[in-house]
Amino acid sequence: MSFTRQLSEMSASELNDAIDDTNFPQAHIISRGRNNSVCSTSSTSGTSSLADRVVAQPEETQPPSSTGSEEPAPIHPNRPRLILKSSTSIPENDGHENCTFHHDLELDHKPPTREALLPDMARSYRLLLGGLGENPDRQGLIKTPERAAKAMLYFTKGYDQNLEDVLNGAVFDEDHDEMVVVKDIEMFSMCEHHLVPFYGKVSIGYLPCNKILGLSKLARIVEIFSRRLQVQERLTKQIAVAVTQAVQPAGVAVVVEGVHMCMVMRGVQKINSKTVTSTMLGVFRDDPKTREEFLNLVNSK
Numbered sequence: 001m002s003f004t005r006q007l008s009e010m011s012a013s014e015l016n017d018a019i020d021d022t023n024f025p026q027a028h029i030i031s032r033g034r035n036n037s038v039c040s041t042s043s044t045s046g047t048s049s050l051a052d053r054v055v056a057q058p059e060e061t062q063p064p065s066s067t068g069s070e071e072p073a074p075i076h077p078n079r080p081r082l083i084l085k086s087s088t089s090i091p092e093n094d095g096h097e098n099c100t101f102h103h104d105l106e107l108d109h110k111p112p113t114r115e116a117l118l119p120d121m122a123r124s125y126r127l128l129l130g131g132l133g134e135n136p137d138r139q140g141l142i143k144t145p146e147r148a149a150k151a152m153l154y155f156t157k158g159y160d161q162n163l164e165d166v167l168n169g170a171v172f173d174e175d176h177d178e179m180v181v182v183k184d185i186e187m188f189s190m191c192e193h194h195l196v197p198f199y200g201k202v203s204i205g206y207l208p209c210n211k212i213l214g215l216s217k218l219a220r221i222v223e224i225f226s227r228r229l230q231v232q233e234r235l236t237k238q239i240a241v242a243v244t245q246a247v248q249p250a251g252v253a254v255v256v257e258g259v260h261m262c263m264v265m266r267g268v269q270k271i272n273s274k275t276v277t278s279t280m281l282g283v284f285r286d287d288p289k290t291r292e293e294f295l296n297l298v299n300s301k
């Protein structure tokens with residue numbers, strides 16, 4: 001079973017199940033604003049040494065490895081590698097492992113590509129225009145159904161992507177044991193309740209265990225999961241789980257700050273409110289110093 005398929009199929013509760021109980025995400029509130037992504041590496045010193053901030057787990061409490069003996073021994077034996085539980089609840093591959101659209105939305109049809117959906121989608125938009133009392137045949141609207149269908153496919157193009165392809169092998173063996181943070185990654189997503197956008201920024205940190213990830217791949221992971229119909233909480237968790245699957249680090253931290261247009265343009269109409277969600281796994285959850293170091297880096301100018 002490919003790890004890509006596991007993630008694409010997971011509901012929020014399945015993601016929770018996949019994360020070892022000791023690493024269940026906690027919520028933190030932060031607020032700040034910056035536009036550009038910044039990659040930071042931080043050295044640990046003095047009282048915040050690596051040994052201090054790692055909470056070593058006794059052998060018997062280690063989460064079971066999904067790959068068994070294939071896991072390389074960590075360079076730092078007292079740093080537990082964060083490994084997802086084997087996803088026994090995930091059904092076996094039925095030959096549609098790349099068809100994440102099918103799996104995420106639990107639809108019956110199995111389109112060979114999502115582009116094949118365009119004609120039906122365009123017809124639906126044409127009906128919608130009629131429903132609005134518009135004339136879909138007037139000059140300005142004649143191509144609108146097709147344009148809107150293409151736009152919607154773009155907004156949800158993450159359904160066409162999978163983690164393995166996106167990583168493209170850019171996982172490197174490296175004896176680096178300090179925190180890596182890529183912050184302020186722009187994010188555009190679609191609220192699954194109202195089909196209107198929410199947007200904002202994502203900050204990701206991880207503590208490597210012998211493996212590092214190509215930096216751009218963190219932003220690409222954000223794209224995989226933000227370009228779908230989403231809720232912010234699930235998006236946050238999926239990003240953290242994907243980073244865990246990619247490099248099995250000692251810990252992963254993800255903070256997402258989002259503005260939901262369903263709360264701005266309609267409904268409660270609160271134009272200044274922001275939603276902040278976080279997922280803290282491994283040492284980021286267990287060790288307050290590590291979490292604080294991450295949040296300081298995320299909040300620094």
Ligand SMILES: Nc1nc2c(ncn2[C@@H]2O[C@H](COP(=O)(O)OP(=O)(O)OP(=O)(O)O)[C@@H](O)[C@H]2O)c(=O)[nH]1
Binds near residue numbers: 260263266267268
């Ligand atoms: N938890 C969560 N809720 C979301 C997200 N995006 C939208 N929502 C909420 O989904 C809820 C849907 O509530 P409903 O009462 O069914 O729909 P509604 O009548 O349009 O609700 P209002 O937005 O309050 O007008 C609203 O409270 C939205 O704010 C999200 O990413 N996470």
Ligand SMILES: [Zn+2]
Binds near residue numbers: 192193195196263
């Ligand atoms: Zn909404």
